[in-house]
Amino acid sequence: MAKRVAVIDIGSNSVRMVIYEKTSRYAFHLLHEAKSKVRISENAYQNGGNLQELPMQRTFDALHDFVTIAASFKSRKILCVATSALRDAPNKKEFLQRVSKHLDLNIKIINGEREAYLGGIACANLLANQTNALSIDIGGGSTEFSLINNKEVTNTLSLKLGTVRIKELFFDTNKIDEAILYIDSKLQALENVDAQTIIGIGGTFRALSSAIMQNNCYPLNKLHSFECHAEEFNAFIRAVLEANEEQLCELGIKSDRFDVIKPGALILQRLLKKIDAKKLITSGVGVREGVYLADLLRTSKDKFPANYNVSVKYLLDAHVKDTGFCNQLNKLSKKIFDLTYQYLGLDYSFRYELGIAAKLYPIGSNIHFYSKNKHTYYLIQSALEYGFTHKQITLIASLTRYAKKKLPSTSHMEKYASLLPDPQTLAALSYILSLSIALLSHRPRDIDFEISYKDGVLSVDSRKTLYLSKDAVKKLAPIENLTVAFR
Secondary structure (H helix, E strand, O other): OOOEEEEEEEOOOOEEEEEEEEOOOOOEEEEEEEEEOOOOOOOOOOOOOOOOHHHHHHHHHHHHHHHHHHHHOOOOEEEEEEOHHHHHOOOHHHHHHHHHHHHOOOOEEOOHHHHHHHHHHHHHHHOOOOOOEEEEEEOOOOEEEEEEEOOEEEEEEEEOOOHHHHHHHOHHHOOHHHHHHHHHHHHHHHOOOOOOEEEEEOHHHHHHHHHHHHHOOOOOOOOOOOEEEHHHHHHHHHHHHHOOHHHHHHHOOOHHHHHHHHHHHHHHHHHHHHOOOOEEEEOOOOHHHHHHHHHHOOOOOOOOOOOOOHHHHHHHHHHOOOOHHHHHHHHHHHHHHHHHOOOOOOOOOHHHHHHHHHHHHHHHHHOOHHHHHHHHHHHHHHHOOOOOOHHHHHHHHHHHHHOOOOOOOHHHHHHOOOOOOOHHHHHHHHHHHHHHHHHOOOOOOOOOOEEEEEOOEEEEEOOOOOHHHHHHHHOOOOEOOEEEEEO
């Protein structure tokens, strides 16, 4: 697969482009993103689905610029897909031929089931593992669903529901009761679906989630993987549906969403009435990422290898030349954890986050050695994007921020209280990571000591003097139930 790939998604409401760069076989990161609200489907649903000249021209102009941008990044491949608006348009050939002739860009129109599947594999691969989850992607002309269980997309469905479609058919003439009947009739296709989690894809869901985060002063500036209780989400939807434009602004809805936010919110409200989900998760990925992953993972059944995380690998690719020390820290921290977690009252599940924090701890050194903890913390908070919950990201970042120094500060724990474990757990995990770093102060080629634990004492046995390790351990802020003894 080409190192740099551009993906263009022509939706009913917006046309978007992303450019990804591979850093190793499966790892990648986002290089560039562009979006234009061309609304290619404008007035189409009132004219038998036919695309109108002005929206087609806007879309053509945006695609022209996207092709130029892709070339500037030296993208070796452009994958361009179109969804509901073109799929439904009787006059789509006119637009396709024009783009192909003048822009040398081939647009692949995908059917609704394929669209749902692409959004599904993006969520399955790039969100933390989910069971019994239903993804919903509300577009301008259609809405796609996929059932996700343990990284498998098991069923897909596409319905002719969309923000622009509902707006033009019902909201523009204030036929809200008819809109509800129409939406409910379409959602009958989900009659036998029972999902505990709803995963939201697309602009409507992200706009609502972003506003909820803003209103709640949410501590982490990251939309992907944001979780919300269904009751809270439903209450916010009701507020949006009852609001005028001034009130929408006060709720945190951006003005460019005013005309379609209510149709999209109504679709979500009716879905939540039908599906008794307890939790909603916002996905920052969707069809574009699905198109890219379908190409990247085409020889591995559209899944990453077991125990592989694309964000961890990207961070290591980008910031660590020799991963030997990272692997040693990972191995040692988990060994100390295994010996002590019961005595320290730690839940075994935290072993995973501790291991990731240990593996990523060195990445900040590549930016600036003397402030490496700060840079590692920032990189993890911002770029540990895929496959983790917000609680996991916050814990991993926090452990690296305070590693080899003092225990996490009270102000930090208060700021992220909703996302961090209790102070005793955080202190114990932080100490284990700091202790691992201290014990490897001499940077051995291979770990040259053995450790054991008994009656509150972690014994370190080695034929070496471990002078630097002993000195580093003495400087650590101690915790209860754990003393280190060198023998």
